[in-house]
Amino acid sequence: MSTRRLAVIDANRCVGCQCCMFACNRRLGVGGLSRSAIHISSVGGISRGFSVKVCRACEDPPCADVCPTQAMKRRDGGGVKFHQDICTKCGSCMNACILGAITWDNENNVPIVCIYCGICARYCPYQVIELEDISGEM
Amino acid sequence: MDPNLSRLLIIDLSSKTFRIEERTSLFEERIGGAGVAIRLLHEFCPKGTDPLGPDNPIILAVGSLSALFPLASKCVAMFKSPLTGNLGESHAGGRTATSIRMAGFGAIVITGKSSQPVYLSITHNDVQFLDARSLWGMARGDTIARIIRTIDGNPGTRTILRIGRAGEQLVRYAAVTSETYRHFGRMGLGAVFGSKLLKAIVISGDAAIPVNNIKGYRLLYDQIFDAVTKSPIMKKYHDVGTAVNVLPLKSLGSIPIKNLTTSQLEKSDQLTGEEFVSNYLARRLACSHCPVSCIHLAQLRTSYPHDPYFFKTTSVCYDYELIYSLGFTLGIANPKQVLSLIDEIEGTGMDAMSSGVVAAYVTEAMKNGLITSDMTGGIELEFGDTSSYMQFFKNLADQQIPFYKNLGKGVDYTSQLYGGSEYALAFGKNEMPGYHTGLAAIIGYLTGARHSHLDSAGYSVDQKPKQSTPEEIATQLYNEEAWRQILASLVICFFARGVYSEEMVQKCLEVSGISKTIDDLVLLGKQILYEKYQFKFREGFSFRNMRIPSRITTHPSGTGLISEKDIRKGIETYENLLLSSGTGPAQSE
Numbered sequence: 001m002s003t004r005r006l007a008v009i010d011a012n013r014c015v016g017c018q019c020c021m022f023a024c025n026r027r028l029g030v031g032g033l034s035r036s037a038i039h040i041s042s043v044g045g046i047s048r049g050f051s052v053k054v055c056r057a058c059e060d061p062p063c064a065d066v067c068p069t070q071a072m073k074r075r076d077g078g079g080v081k082f083h084q085d086i087c088t089k090c091g092s093c094m095n096a097c098i099l100g101a102i103t104w105d106n107e108n109n110v111p112i113v114c115i116y117c118g119i120c121a122r123y124c125p126y127q128v129i130e131l132e133d134i135s136g137e138m
Numbered sequence: 139m140d141p142n143l144s145r146l147l148i149i150d151l152s153s154k155t156f157r158i159e160e161r162t163s164l165f166e167e168r169i170g171g172a173g174v175a176i177r178l179l180h181e182f183c184p185k186g187t188d189p190l191g192p193d194n195p196i197i198l199a200v201g202s203l204s205a206l207f208p209l210a211s212k213c214v215a216m217f218k219s220p221l222t223g224n225l226g227e228s229h230a231g232g233r234t235a236t237s238i239r240m241a242g243f244g245a246i247v248i249t250g251k252s253s254q255p256v257y258l259s260i261t262h263n264d265v266q267f268l269d270a271r272s273l274w275g276m277a278r279g280d281t282i283a284r285i286i287r288t289i290d291g292n293p294g295t296r297t298i299l300r301i302g303r304a305g306e307q308l309v310r311y312a313a314v315t316s317e318t319y320r321h322f323g324r325m326g327l328g329a330v331f332g333s334k335l336l337k338a339i340v341i342s343g344d345a346a347i348p349v350n351n352i353k354g355y356r357l358l359y360d361q362i363f364d365a366v367t368k369s370p371i372m373k374k375y376h377d378v379g380t381a382v383n384v385l386p387l388k389s390l391g392s393i394p395i396k397n398l399t400t401s402q403l404e405k406s407d408q409l410t411g412e413e414f415v416s417n418y419l420a421r422r423l424a425c426s427h428c429p430v431s432c433i434h435l436a437q438l439r440t441s442y443p444h445d446p447y448f449f450k451t452t453s454v455c456y457d458y459e460l461i462y463s464l465g466f467t468l469g470i471a472n473p474k475q476v477l478s479l480i481d482e483i484e485g486t487g488m489d490a491m492s493s494g495v496v497a498a499y500v501t502e503a504m505k506n507g508l509i510t511s512d513m514t515g516g517i518e519l520e521f522g523d524t525s526s527y528m529q530f531f532k533n534l535a536d537q538q539i540p541f542y543k544n545l546g547k548g549v550d551y552t553s554q555l556y557g558g559s560e561y562a563l564a565f566g567k568n569e570m571p572g573y574h575t576g577l578a579a580i581i582g583y584l585t586g587a588r589h590s591h592l593d594s595a596g597y598s599v600d601q602k603p604k605q606s607t608p609e610e611i612a613t614q615l616y617n618e619e620a621w622r623q624i625l626a627s628l629v630i631c632f633f634a635r636g637v638y639s640e641e642m643v644q645k646c647l648e649v650s651g652i653s654k655t656i657d658d659l660v661l662l663g664k665q666i667l668y669e670k671y672q673f674k675f676r677e678g679f680s681f682r683n684m685r686i687p688s689r690i691t692t693h694p695s696g697t698g699l700i701s702e703k704d705i706r707k708g709i710e711t712y713e714n715l716l717l718s719s720g721t722g723p724a725q726s727e
């Protein structure tokens with residue numbers, strides 16, 4: 001199977017609609033923005049545009065390195081796989097990702113991490129993000 | 139139904155306390171937004187309350203589709219309006235609706251008055267009352283947001299509502315701004331904030347929103363998302379934005395120009411949406427959960443007069459209404475000058491539409507000798523003279539000269555003092571929007587519960603080819619306004635009204651956990667409208683004694699001359715329809 005990740009094609013085209021965030025949330029069976037693995041926020045005031053924070057599927061992921069139980073496991077080809085059942089909810093992965101791509105689901109007390117499904121990209125009306133195949137690069 | 143939706147947060151600024159109440163049946167019956175807010179207004183606003191006194195409540199409400207469906211992206215504010223003395227209702231986009239819903243509330247009520255400037259930080263189970271003394275009196279409103287966002291809430295999911303100095307100075311048409319470019323613009327919510335010494339509110343949260351049937355939800359969502367992103371109706375807002383209206387309205391002679399003294403503005407070829415796009419558009423933005431992105435930001439570059447190598451570059455949000463109120467009606471044809479006036483008004487936190495109409499009236503009244511430069515602090519207003527308007531708006535927001543205190547009460551009030559009421563362009567005390575399209579627009583301004591052109595969209599009725607009688611027009615407007623109560627309860631952006639048909643609304647409600655038939659909804663719309671009028675009548679509003687500025691009937695509209703007799707006939711029909719729909723004790727005199 002090919003390895004995929006989400007690529008930010010052009011953050012400059014982002015209008016801040018957050019449709020990608022809502023899409024990620026719907027994937028998990030709820031509305032709102034509470035469990036989104038992608039984060040859109042302004043670059044210090046919306047007149048200056050937006051930044052798109054999402055897991056970039058590191059080849060050598062620091063978030064997995066620090067996980068004491070291997071709940072956050074390296075994925076072949078880059079990025080991680082998260083195994084919720086063995087997660088101790090210590091929050092180390094969240095702190096290790098300096099991009100801020102991992103956030104916390106306060107309701108279920110677990111980290112939120114991207115599964116590289118690309119649903120968010122399907123709902124971005126402005127082609128800001130795209131699901132990209134990275135297996136060839138490895 | 140989502141149990142968070144029916145949570146009502148009640149904040150008392152006087153005692154700096156808050157409580158949370160469960161209002162399940164209210165939200166189930168009223169579906170949220172305007173429907174809930176008008177009930178709360180009846181409940182929390184005592185009869186005869188001073189709109190700028192501590193008893194006037196500020197009510198913010200979202201709907202059962204907020205943060206669930208695209209374009210259910212607005213928040214409704216209700217209060218007693220300091221401009222009209224009756225119903226104050228205003229809708230704003232940005233992230234306010236999403237943030238309130240995610241903070242786990244369906245509505246927020248703020249009463250009382252703080253003893254010193256305060257800002258509120260609202261989260262799921264907490265309200266912090268924070269000291270805002272150092273924010274009070276700042277020259278520009280956008281500075282406030284810049285400061286607050288560095289200290290409070292999660293970026294991306296919080297909303298920041300704030301007022302500028304016009305709100306602090308109780309200008310009766312001061313706005314509340316959210317996310318820098320969205321506004322609770324009309325009816326003076328900014329002055330109500332100011333009267334409570336409430337400078338700003340930050341709201342953030344991360345509550346999830348449950349749905350009835352996830353599969354059904356996703357399918358319905360896709361249907362709406364596709365319709366919205368592919369619909370030709372939305373394309374217009376998406377591409378050129380509402381400013382696309384300039385050309386057609388201008389060619390019909392429907393734009394109020396120079397206080398409605400003429401139908402043409404010389405050298406105004408550059409003042410169109412298309413020109414703004416080609417020469418000034420720098421970025422487009424969207425409200426949270428709206429794929430359309432109708433917010434158009436222009437880049438304005440201004441040089442410093444004594445140093446040619448220094449420039450100030452600002453992002454200015456423009457749309458049709460602003461081009462009308464700070465361009466056409468002031469006789470200003472240069473887009474750069476219009477943008478600089480928009481930027482100035484934005485900094486003060488006044489409603490741009492009301493401010494423009496007030497300035498246009500003063501210009502004409504000065505020409506007629508009713509107002510002199512002794513009164514204005516030396517300013518001579520003349521159509522087209524941008525720099526005088528710039529100074530005028532500064533003085534208006536600052537409220538330091540007595541004359542401006544009167545102007546700050548609106549053009550209706552001002553014209554009672556100085557004369558010229560025949561050309562003081564307000565309807566139901568709310569300054570005129572940018573459509574002099576014909577009879578339906580005028581009947582709409584006068585009968586709409588909040589005297590907004592968005593109540594019943596008379597301007598669009600006028601632009602249809604069919605000529606109708608005043609009675610037919612009034613009936614059409616009444617039905618439209620009644621249905622819009624449902625959209626305003628959900629709180630769907632009116633730009634998406636074509637996508638949210640009766641069937642669609644009913645299905646969306648179903649997956650969000652509220653079942654109602656279409657007949658239920660149509661009836662509910664009428665009831666909500668009726669309750670708004672109950673409030674208006676209670677506060678002294680009457681259809682019979684409404685002032686109609688005669689300029690409206692002497693200057694031809696886009697569809698020719700309008701007669702006062704026809705307007706009155708339309709109002710009468712509307713009133714009869716409204717009263718016959720009611721169940722409770724609401725009587726117009």
Ligand code: SF4
Nearest residue numbers: 055056058061063097
């Ligand atoms: S979560 Fe952060 S550290 Fe982990 S793989 Fe993604 S980007 Fe890298």
Ligand code: SF4
Nearest residue numbers: 024114115117118120
């Ligand atoms: S790729 Fe999937 S999991 Fe990752 S942010 Fe997008 S929707 Fe969420």
Ligand code: SF4
Nearest residue numbers: 014015017018020124
């Ligand atoms: S959907 Fe696209 S345009 Fe909208 S916020 Fe996400 S990345 Fe930006």
